[in-house]
Amino acid sequence: MQDISPERRCTRKKSCFLFKYLKNIFESVPPILYDPYCIHVSYFAAISLVGLIPLRFSPTKSKRYLNVLDAFYTSVSAATVSSLGVVAMEDLSHFHLVVMTILMLLGGEVFTSLCSLHLARIRLRLRIRLQRSNLHHNSMNSTQMLELHRYQSTSDQGKSTTHLDQYLHGKDQMRKESILRPNKAMTGPEDIIDDDLENLEMNGSRNMAVEECHNEVQSDADNVLDDDLEYQALTFLCYLCLGYFLFVQLVGFVLVYIYFCVSRGGERILSDRGVSKSLFVVFTVISSFANCGFTPLSDNMMPLRKHSVLLMILAFQILLGNTMFGPCFSAIFLTLRRFSREEGRRKIYDYIEKNGHRLFADHFFSRRQNMWLLLCAVGFLTIEVVMIFALHWNTVALDGLTVGEKVIGGVFQSVSIRHSGENIVNPQLLSPALLVIYIVFMYLPPYPFYKERRDIMNIKPLSKEESKKWSILTQFEKLVMHDSCYLLIAVILICIIESHNLSQDPLNFNVLAIVFEVVSGYGNVGISLGYNCILFSKMSKHYCEDVPYSLSGKWSTKGKVIIIMVMFFGRLKVIKSSLRRKLFMQNVVSHNF
Structure with a gap:
């Protein structure tokens, strides 16, 4: 078809070529590479392998080098914020600690959520630019059809002969011949009626084509506007998450540094162990916020367990970095929305409030869900504190502490046991009953959402085709693929592999200790019962x-x-649960609308 308005052609040839090139790349990439689970697996594997190199080829304080397995183990433990160690922390050099600090920063939940938001924003921006390019092309075609239709309806038969011949393209040979031979007279009324019917059919088809093209362009334009609003919402969420990430840790840096400047006893403990105060502050605050649990001290926070103010600061860092991140993020968003007066900003806030479960499924919840998370956090903390005080108030585990120090220490230990792993008590001194309770709480996810009732969400009942999926084979597959099944297999394999140690040293190597270690690694907690030579000498x-x-x-x-x-596997369980929540919300929308 000939262009009617060539001045409307795209003059930015390089930009159009870039859009076309990016579109081809976007369409040629396999869909599996867009899977968030695969992206996170690749991300953690990449940073763990990158961290392996400096940890392997940098000497420790004792002038020795870590072997490949120990270096990779340490890198994985820092990247997955697990804090299980195979080397004494005080033996690591300052360079090792800096590398581990970067790995903990990159592997923290808030940072990975920020990266997920940014990747979604980049992908949406590319889609918007491709849609704009397609919309421009479709609108030009629609304009050309309108101009052609307007020209054919206003021009007389003699002047439009040449143009009609160009646009009919041989679809109606007899009509073309009648136009090309105007001197040929029509004989009889039947020829005149047929010619009028042909004109009506051609005009009707043109009108339908123009209307369809208009509808298509209008639909594309609406999609672009919706994507623009979603892009603005993702941009706002990115900035809000970044501000939260920087502000909480910056406040933690300042408070902990001021505390060590005021508390001479804490600074003396660090200097006696050859640990820099500034490095300890940065390392410990990042580790606490990322819920990793590493500290530059070999015996973790036990030398500082009498410093109650420091423990409370770190406890808030632990809560704000993981289990309470979702409720705090939602509270900040609702506060900004309430005090916003700008019309454009409120439009973005309304869109986020309506679609937040889809845009930021990892940590954006409804008010009812946030209340449930608060109740769970308070309830779990209360149970842990009551149990540790009931079983170990007057035992050697809390020996040497005052009443106030016991209360603060018990609260800190209970907060840390969920997902951080910093401890002020030697786990070997705790009773087996308390260890079993810790195993249960370490196994629980940060956001304990399990089943959403279909009747509460007003979802339609399952159809016959969907009910067929609930077969015995399907249920068996779901049972086998459950997380607890993998952990059970891991415990069995480790018991088989370490059977010699289980028989030679049953006090250190026992089933409870192995289960505790495996669940601690799965929960990315990092607390371990450790190894005690006193038990071995018995x-x-x-x-x-x-x-x-x-x-x-x-x-x-x-x-x-x-x-x-x-x-x-434990670091990726949060990603899997967020994908399940996102899939559930998509099912809710599809069933309700």
């Missing part, structure tokens, strides 16, 4: 050396590989 008189790190550090190579896989 069973054997052979030489033993205490190790200031996790029990898995004494495992064989195969056992360490299994726990590395468990840490990876």
